Amino acid sequence: MDFSVDDTTSELTALVRDMGERLVTDESLRELDARFGPGTESGGTDKDSARFHARFWDELVRAGVPAALAPERLGGAGLGVVGEALVLRELGRVLAPVPLSPAVRAAHLLDAAGAGERASAVAEGRQIAAVADGGPGASPEVDWAPIADVIVRPSADGLHVSDRTAVTVERTVPVDFSCAGLVTGEPEPASALAGPAAEFDALRRRVHLAAHQWGVIEAALQRTAAFATTRHQFGRPIGTFQAVAARLADGSIDVDAVRLSTLRAAYELDACAGAPGATAHAAVASAHFWACEAGHRLAHTAVHVHGGVGLDRSEPAHRYFLAAKANEFRLGGATRQLLDLGDVLAVHGDPWEFSA
Structure with missing residues (x-):
């Protein structure tokens, strides 16, 4: 695509x-x-x-x-x-x-x-x-x-x-x-909405949250990788240790997964002309899953690699941890997104079965 x-x-x-x-x-x-x-x-x-x-x-x-x-x-x-x-x-x-x-x-x-x-x-x-x-x-x-x-x-x-x-x-x-x-408080009387605007807005909100999470974890990974090149242990940058390098590499894959799934979800919403169907719902649920799952992993990777500095309020790293966790909670958690995706698949089958 x-x-x-x-x-x-x-x-x-x-x-x-x-x-x-x-x-x-x-x-x-x-x-x-x-x-x-x-x-x-x-x-x-x-x-x-x-x-x-x-x-x-x-x-x-x-x-x-x-x-x-x-x-x-x-x-x-x-x-x-x-x-x-x-x-x-x-x-x-x-x-x-x-x-x-x-x-x-x-x-x-x-x-x-x-x-x-x-x-x-x-x-x-x-x-x-x-x-x-x-x-x-x-x-x-x-x-x-x-x-x-x-x-x-x-x-x-x-x-x-x-x-x-x-x-x-x-x-x-x-x-x-x-x-x-x-x-x-008592809401004002409702005004009529044109078409499925409320349904589309709910999906738009979820894409917005996933996109925000994409930015959060991307910056968190960049800051963590930079820290790993300057923090030394045993006379070497900690980023040269295999365990640290592997976690950062996994984080890069996670960022790409959020990027691709979020853009796919946004693309499907644009393509549905305001009337979201199974394809749009499945794409949004997939993007949400990756935003939650990857956000959780990268938030903890950032803290672990930074060590005690990762939760020090005088340092910026803790804000990325809090932001990633808050987005995960707002998105409803990874399991919730898999349940939503499962509902779409059970009712409509694989919406991308015949896609190019």
Whole structure:
């Protein structure tokens, strides 16, 4: 399968990478940890105290990144889910705490529900959006709810849109200290969604999470490999020891597995024209499995190779461990993804049996 992208997508991802590497530094993340991190869990109820990189977010909005990933009717560049995944990967590489994924998802959902003006406000960064999980048994915990201006809740009966002031948000503390909260209160009456938009959004969210995990573990592996060349034991870099080199090599294979499965899932969502079938569901479940499985392995490899430094809060390695574990938990764990994939195979058979 050809995963090459056009020049617009390449330029956008290069722009996000450049801004991220300049602005989301270890020092800036250390400052955010002091604001809302270990030992400060009672804070985080507004933009001034939440673990939110406001400067990077402002630069992303100013550069038009959320707008470029919005629906084409709102002026988006038509980069598809593949473009979104490549940008989310860049955010994962630097562990950027910014609400880009919910901005993209909310813009598409609001546009599908006919709320074009509000969708434009979200896509242009004039409002921050949080998007709740849809479907039965969904968790009331919503990422970015404490600092959101609008909370969007897709469901079987349509799209519920609430102003932040109309609901109650109780701050929670995810394992990576990211911004999230429990949302309670009566939802606004639902607006009709065009087609299977809620189903597509659920799959888009999972691809976004897998793409973010791809960036997290890719950067974690690079940092760990670099550390293994400078840390010496018995007069040699530890990276020359067979056991360490083998774990790093296995990590490289894991990163490739997440990369390929995530891009395949994004490709299938773009190809399904908004009506996901068995192929899209199977691809997303496969990407989710690899993101969970590889994320778990690489998080522990990074800590083990770093030794005690890997869990030292004054060093950056621990943030990658926390981010990888948080993504694993958000994705539902590897076993859950295999069960989902098994359901698809049991009902529809192998969706790729006759694929080229």
